[in-house]
Amino acid sequence: MNVLIIEDEQSLAKEIALFLKSENILCDLAFTGREASEKIAVNLYDFVLLDLGLPDYDGLDLISEAKRSGSDTSFIIITARGAVEDKVKGLDLGADDYLAKPFALIELLSRIHAVARRKFNIGNQDVNLGDFVMQVQSRRLICNEEEVDLTKKEYDLLQYLVFNHDKVLTRQQLYEHIWGNILDDQYDSNFIDVHIKNLRKKLNNHALTPWLETVRGVGYRVTLSK
Amino acid sequence: MIRLKTRLALFNLLSKAGVTLLFIVILPWIIERINLRQVDNDLVGKREKIIGLIGRIGIEPFISSDTTVAFGSYNILKEEFISLEKTNLKEELNDIEVSDRIIENEEISYRVLNYTIMVDGQKYLLEIGRSLNSIQFAQKNINRVILVFLILIILITFITDLQYNRFLLRPLEKITDKLKGISDPSSFDRTPVKTLTSDFYRLDNALRELMKNIGELFEKEKEITDNVSHELLTPVSVLRSKLENLLMREDVDPELTGKIEESLKTLYRLQSLVNSLLFIARIESRQYLLEDSFNTNEVLREIISEIKPVAEDKGIVINEEINQDFQLKDANKSLIFSMFSNVINNAIKNTSNGGKVTIKSLISGNYFNVTISDNGRGMSKEQIDKLFSRFKAKMSSQDDGTGIGLAIAKTIADFHKIVVSVTSEIDKGTSFSFIFPGNS
Numbered sequence: 001m002n003v004l005i006i007e008d009e010q011s012l013a014k015e016i017a018l019f020l021k022s023e024n025i026l027c028d029l030a031f032t033g034r035e036a037s038e039k040i041a042v043n044l045y046d047f048v049l050l051d052l053g054l055p056d057y058d059g060l061d062l063i064s065e066a067k068r069s070g071s072d073t074s075f076i077i078i079t080a081r082g083a084v085e086d087k088v089k090g091l092d093l094g095a096d097d098y099l100a101k102p103f104a105l106i107e108l109l110s111r112i113h114a115v116a117r118r119k120f121n122i123g124n125q126d127v128n129l130g131d132f133v134m135q136v137q138s139r140r141l142i143c144n145e146e147e148v149d150l151t152k153k154e155y156d157l158l159q160y161l162v163f164n165h166d167k168v169l170t171r172q173q174l175y176e177h178i179w180g181n182i183l184d185d186q187y188d189s190n191f192i193d194v195h196i197k198n199l200r201k202k203l204n205n206h207a208l209t210p211w212l213e214t215v216r217g218v219g220y221r222v223t224l225s226k
Numbered sequence: 227m228i229r230l231k232t233r234l235a236l237f238n239l240l241s242k243a244g245v246t247l248l249f250i251v252i253l254p255w256i257i258e259r260i261n262l263r264q265v266d267n268d269l270v271g272k273r274e275k276i277i278g279l280i281g282r283i284g285i286e287p288f289i290s291s292d293t294t295v296a297f298g299s300y301n302i303l304k305e306e307f308i309s310l311e312k313t314n315l316k317e318e319l320n321d322i323e324v325s326d327r328i329i330e331n332e333e334i335s336y337r338v339l340n341y342t343i344m345v346d347g348q349k350y351l352l353e354i355g356r357s358l359n360s361i362q363f364a365q366k367n368i369n370r371v372i373l374v375f376l377i378l379i380i381l382i383t384f385i386t387d388l389q390y391n392r393f394l395l396r397p398l399e400k401i402t403d404k405l406k407g408i409s410d411p412s413s414f415d416r417t418p419v420k421t422l423t424s425d426f427y428r429l430d431n432a433l434r435e436l437m438k439n440i441g442e443l444f445e446k447e448k449e450i451t452d453n454v455s456h457e458l459l460t461p462v463s464v465l466r467s468k469l470e471n472l473l474m475r476e477d478v479d480p481e482l483t484g485k486i487e488e489s490l491k492t493l494y495r496l497q498s499l500v501n502s503l504l505f506i507a508r509i510e511s512r513q514y515l516l517e518d519s520f521n522t523n524e525v526l527r528e529i530i531s532e533i534k535p536v537a538e539d540k541g542i543v544i545n546e547e548i549n550q551d552f553q554l555k556d557a558n559k560s561l562i563f564s565m566f567s568n569v570i571n572n573a574i575k576n577t578s579n580g581g582k583v584t585i586k587s588l589i590s591g592n593y594f595n596v597t598i599s600d601n602g603r604g605m606s607k608e609q610i611d612k613l614f615s616r617f618k619a620k621m622s623s624q625d626d627g628t629g630i631g632l633a634i635a636k637t638i639a640d641f642h643k644i645v646v647s648v649t650s651e652i653d654k655g656t657s658f659s660f661i662f663p664g665n666s
Contacts, residue, residue, distance in 0.1 A: 012460070012464045019470070081452045082504060084515075101463040102459055102463035102467075102493075105471065170490070191536055195535060197535075198535050218487060
């Protein structure tokens with residue numbers, strides 16, 4: 001996969017690139033709108049991460065330009081302007097997702113994967129978790145041919161951990177992913193701990209879950225190799 | 227409330243009817259007066275003629291001195307009569323009156339002039355009469371014509387006035403129509419209203435100018451929040467990515483990892499604070515649309531189902547008394563969700579193990595009412611007063627979060643014109659009440 005990162009804040013662009021490269025994604029950088037416009041015209045990218053607050057360009061124009069030239073690049077808008085209508089406009093123009101700054105790098109990665117799953121049907125195969133099987137297509141968790149009864153939020157939480165397996169996810173990252181659009185001051189509470197506890201209890205009614213670990217003081221991790 | 231157009235038409239009709247009624251009542255009387263005066267003048271003229279005649283030819287041709295006592299004459303149709311007779315009356319008579327006379331067995335109303343004259347030492351009474359029949363007949367006709375005429379005039383002027391008023395007030399109606407249901411200046415129709423009336427022209431101009439200015443102010447405020455948002459959140463974003471990347475490196479020693487974790491937590495707090503403040507600013511500059519229509523109880527149930535595990539973990543019972551459904555219109559669902567979520571979270575936060583949080587919703591009269599109450603630590607009056615202010619609400623140092631949640635809830639409530647009231651007693655608990663405007 002190759003990604004173009006359009007971001008006028010150079011240090012942020014470099015951090016994103018550093019992270020994506022560690023996930024084996026090829027990255028190209030553009031710090032201005034003009035530079036970005038040229039790169040999109042010349043190269044074929046699977047993804048464009050687009051910052052809307054460019055000094056020389058209205059970021060949304062880049063989407064229309066690309067769509068007009070017949071490109072089927074997926075756009076993910078990243079912006080710190082946070083204007084409500086930017087999101088609507090961006091998605092209307094054909095952007096695939098929208099992410100408000102500051103975001104967790106893990107969240108960015110999972111958005112990229114989600115678009116890839118949706119558009120190219122990549123990564124939709126079932127995942128084996130010890131005695132459990134996660135059926136990604138139908139959003140179900142099966143244990144010994146029996147479905148585990150999970151709420152939507154519990155499934156989302158588990159899937160997020162599974163898709164980012166072998167990485168420790170902090171409570172903040174999990175909270176933002178599940179309840180990201182609700183603004184309140186619960187980020188430091190035990191919200192996630194309680195939900196994981198409940199999730200574990202439900203799973204343990206069927207089988208043991210050594211693959212779901214609590215990492216002391218940090219967060220949670222799903223390990224697929226075990 | 228009555229519309230201006232209707233009011234004008236109503237007043238118009240009433241005033242015209244009043245004037246006409248007055249005319250119908252006094253006009254016959256006036257005409258009668260005029261007619262009688264004319265008759266009287268006529269009678270006086272005739273009297274002068276007869277007196278002149280007597281002066282010239284003497285009284286003999288009418289009454290011979292010994293034999294006859296009286297003279298009388300009337301025309302065939304009995305419209306007029308003259309009588310002259312000797313009289314012994316002491317006083318002088320000179321008046322005009324209406325009296326009924328019987329002539330050939332027929333009673334007829336006459337206007338009669340009575341006059342006494344002295345001729346050759348003998349007093350005579352002269353009576354000249356004029357029948358009132360013909361006058362009354364003419365008067366009836368005149369009255370009828372006037373009545374029909376007046377009614378016609380009223381009808382015609384009323385209809386033309388009505389049409390003209392309607393035409394005249396059309397621009398005003400257009401202006402009020404434009405203002406109807408406007409919640410923010412951007413939805414105001416800026417095209418000028420066509421009018422020849424300078425008052426409406428000025429009103430329309432002033433309104434459009436006002437809307438333009440308010441719209442520009444909103445726009446400016448939006449631009450400011452967008453810029454502030456960008457300026458504040460970009461550095462946070464950079465820091466966050468750097469720290470997250472650092473955490474993922476395997477060569478970092480555990481002590482450093484702890485420090486990075488702590489820095490990240492502090493950064494989260496900053497991020498949450500900035501986001502909350504921007505959130506409030508965006509609601510206040512009306513950047514959220516009020517276009518959703520949804521069942522408020524469903525939102526409450528969704529929040530409860532999410533928060534229940536947290537409450538249970540703390541040993542708090544959530545008491546759900548949600549019964550009557552209420553369809554909220556012209557609202558923003560995610561904002562309402564955030565509002566309730568913040569208040570319910572606050573209730574759970576301020577309630578200790580074994581406590582109870584009650585969420586109640588009901589429709590009373592025209593209003594939908596949601597109450598969120600707890601039996602937690604409660605608040606003093608001073609604490610209630612600063613409950614919704616942005617930074618003062620923090621209850622204690624071990625309190626999690628920025629303490630801005632209730633300020634957010636209040637801002638959302640104000641934006642939706644929801645009335646929030648708080649009652650609290652120390653060690654007894656706190657109760658938040660939301661009263662929704664009755665638009666179901």
